[in-house]
Amino acid sequence: MIHSIAQKEFVSILRDRRFGVLSVLVLALLLAATLVGRASYRTLQQERVLAQSTVNEQFRNQPARHPHRVAHYGSFAFRPKSGLSLLDSGVDTFTGSAVYLEAHQQNSVNFSQAQQSGSLIRFGEMTVAFVLQLLVPLLIIFLCFGAFTQERETGTLKLLLSQGLTMRQVAWGKVRGYSQAVALVVAPALALAATLLFTGEEFASGADLAARLTLFVLGYAVYFFLFVVGSVVVSATQASSRAALIMLLGFWIVSGIILPKATANLGASLYPTITKAQMDADVHEQAQHGINGHDPHDKRAEALKASLLKKYGVDSEEKLPVSLAGVQMAAGEEYSAKVYQQHFAALNATYERQNRLSDWAGLLNPYQAIRPLSMGLAGSDFTHYVHFQQAAEAYRYGLVQRLNGLQASMGPGDKERRLDAHTWHELPVFSYQTPALAWALPHLLLPMGALLLWAGLLSWLGFRLIANTTVA
Amino acid sequence: MTYLLEAKQLRKQYADKLALRGLNLQIAPGEVFCLLGQNGAGKSTTINLFLGFVQPTSGAAFVNGLEVATNSLQIKKHLAYIPENVMLYPHLTGLENLALFSRLAGFRYPESELLTYLTDAGLPPEAVRRRVDTYSKGMRQKVGIAIAVAKHAQVLLLDEPTSGLDPKASNEFSELLRRLSGQGTAVLMATHDIFRAKEVGTRVGIMREGELVDVRPTAALNAQELEQLYLTYMN
Incomplete structure (x- = not known):
């Protein structure tokens, strides 16, 4: 019986011109967004790969130099895009893509797309995720708002139920039929994306990407199911199609526009972030408590010198087996890195708290559950950004300390000497891999749980409500 | 005697209206009971x-x-229903509508049999594969009749079933009802059509303000007498 109802709904929808027009429009948008996403991915990825290899080459091909000069010459770390970011660019557009790595300081990631684009990008990009998160639900609403009200208004519901069906069976049949229609619109775009991801040479396809894509599709399947069930339930409980449509559109506006903005504003008010200028000033002030490797009269540098002389049992800097300046640089770097990390960690923790508030709002609003899940699976959320930031800092710190070590090993009078150009070829270059799904999943448990909770509760409560609605 | 339809002191109160006041009614197999009012x-x-x-x-x-009240699903296996204005699924053809409703009732007919039900109900053969949104009210009514007949129910509940049918189709419908009642089907038909009630009914009941005020065998009255009786109660 449920199958017959589902088939009837599916065939009726396919023959409805209004659905034809709307679905072709949404499908065209999805396909266009997929292709534009791929083109943008390809351009940005090529740029970043080329830039990374160029700066790596430049770094390795430095002439004979003092290692601390090399540390100040620095390098860049470019964030490669994750494969699924072609479907959901997440916060990538607004976070930076490159960070300058140099001695003594941890720079923030700069050069975001939004910084380099016109102001229109602030209205949001036309990504596959945007279409899936906001426009497909709108299509579902237009598709399903009359599921029961039209049957009631025309009288077909009585005829249907007189055949011996329950309201619950009719509702499940409708949910199945509408779901098939939605799949028909969405599946071609996702199939195209999957084909691009697994055949495009620019994508590093593999089991991890396949797993991410599978969960991405499953997440959206649950999200669409919610809208289909919700629309059918609202239609069954409203007296008229008009009332059902108004209620569903109201929900769409509140969930897709008002609540996300409200929670973002609330998060920013509850957990305010300090300005960059303030953070720089705080870091500078605190870093002064550590050794300044460039200041030979620094008191802490003097103390370190004394301890080194004692350690090696000598009475002057010149008799030390190591370069005092190199050791001081290493100690100074260790201290300043800690200071930077404390401040960046505090700043990131504030952002995390703001994001967490929005994630918890996913329990009230399915849009705020699918959004972090989608970004997280696409590798374009804030958590993945922080992972890159930390990887870049770990590389910077390791590189600078290695150079400080080289300087220390040069012994006294190192400032007058250079290390051979060949030395820089042996230093590691920055290379970054998006973390595996297993790393990302624990961060996505809340939005996944929220979506499943919504699906379970809405199905259970909604169908109970439908079973108790009156027919005549 | 086992009645196919029976009402015992049936009362329905809506928020602002008493719609039915203690209805008692029994309809036996093969009986066509017409409710006038x-x-x-x-x-x-x-x-x-x-x-x-x-x-x-x-x-x-x-x-x-x-x-x-306690067997709302089981009782539907025994009855078929035709509303005053049969509304079908507009994007399906007449044939597809009949196939759908038959499947839902538990019958999977081959296409040839479905075609027979539709043409027997008076639907022109050239219309069966057309979408229902191109049908007239009468044509939809005929598909509704085919749906009811194809269910092979013991009870037919008809709410103004001939409304919108042309005289020829109405006569064919009367003939169909006679045939079904001859096979033992019990029919409860609500109608305004006194002459149709006299023609097909075995008994007529007159309802006024939620009350069954009179019940007569149609054989005991001619059409004019039935009309007179009806008007008496309505005035």
Whole structure:
């Protein structure tokens, strides 16, 4: 019986011109967004790969130099895009893509797309995720708002139920039929994306990407199911199609526009972030408590010198087996890195708290559950950004300390000497891999749980409500 | 005697209106009971109570001995329903509509049999594969009749079934009802059409303000006498 109802709904929808027009429009948008996403991915990825290899080459091909000069010459770390970011660019557009790595300081990631684009990008990009998160639900609403009200208004519901069906069976049949229609619109775009991801040479396809894509599709399947069930339930409980449509559109506006903005504003008010200028000033002030490797009269540098002389049992800097300046640089770097990390960690923790508030709002609003899940699976959320930031800092710190070590090993009078150009070829270059799904999943448990909770509760409560609605 | 339809002190109170006041009614197999009455007299409420679409305030309705309120799903196997204005699924053809409703009732007919049901109900053969949104009201009504007949129900509940049918189709419908009642089907038909009631009914009941005020065998009255009786109660 449920199958017959589902088939009837599916065939009726396919023959409805209004659905034809709307679905072709949404499908065209999805396909266009997929292709534009791929083109943008390809351009940005090529740029970043080329830039990374160029700066790596430049770094390795430095002439004979003092290692601390090399540390100040620095390098860049470019964030490669994750494969699924072609479907959901997440916060990538607004976070930076490159960070300058140099001695003594941890720079923030700069050069975001939004910084380099016109102001229109602030209205949001036309990504596959945007279409899936906001426009497909709108299509579902237009598709399903009359599921029961039209049957009631025309009288077909009585005829249907007189055949011996329950309201619950009719509702499940409708949910199945509408779901098939939605799949028909969405599946071609996702199939195209999957084909691009697994055949495009620019994508590093593999089991991890396949797993991410599978969960991405499953997440959206649950999200669409919610809208289909919700629309059918609202239609069954409203007296008229008009009332059902108004209620569903109201929900769409509140969930897709008002609540996300409200929670973002609330998060920013509850957990305010300090300005960059303030953070720089705080870091500078605190870093002064550590050794300044460039200041030979620094008191802490003097103390370190004394301890080194004692350690090696000598009475002057010149008799030390190591370069005092190199050791001081290493100690100074260790201290300043800690200071930077404390401040960046505090700043990131504030952002995390703001994001967490929005994630918890996913329990009230399915849009705020699918959004972090989608970004997280696409590798374009804030958590993945922080992972890159930390990887870049770990590389910077390791590189600078290695150079400080080289300087220390040069012994006294190192400032007058250079290390051979060949030395820089042996230093590691920055290379970054998006973390595996297993790393990302624990961060996505809340939005996944929220979506499943919504699906379970809405199905259970909604169908109970439908079973108790009156027919005549 | 086992009645296929039975109402015992059936009463329905809506928020602001008493729609049915203690209806007692029995309809035996092969009987065609026509309910006459003005709009709002309680005819449709009676049919809705037998269908289980509304719950009685008190009393009980029975279909083939099963109480409707507690067996709302089982009783639907025994009955077929034709509303005043049969509305079908507009994007499906007449044939597809019949196939769908038959499947839902548990019957999977081959296409040839479906075509026979439709043409027997009076639908022109050239119309069966057209989408229902191109049908006239009468054509939809004929598909509704085919749906009811194809269900092979023991009870037919008809709410103004000939409304919108042309005289020829109405006569064919009367003939169909006679044939079905001859096979033992019990029919409860709500109608405004006194002459159709006299023609096909075995008994007529007159309803006024939720009350069955008179019941007569149609054989005891001619059409004029029935009309006179009806008008007497309505005035």
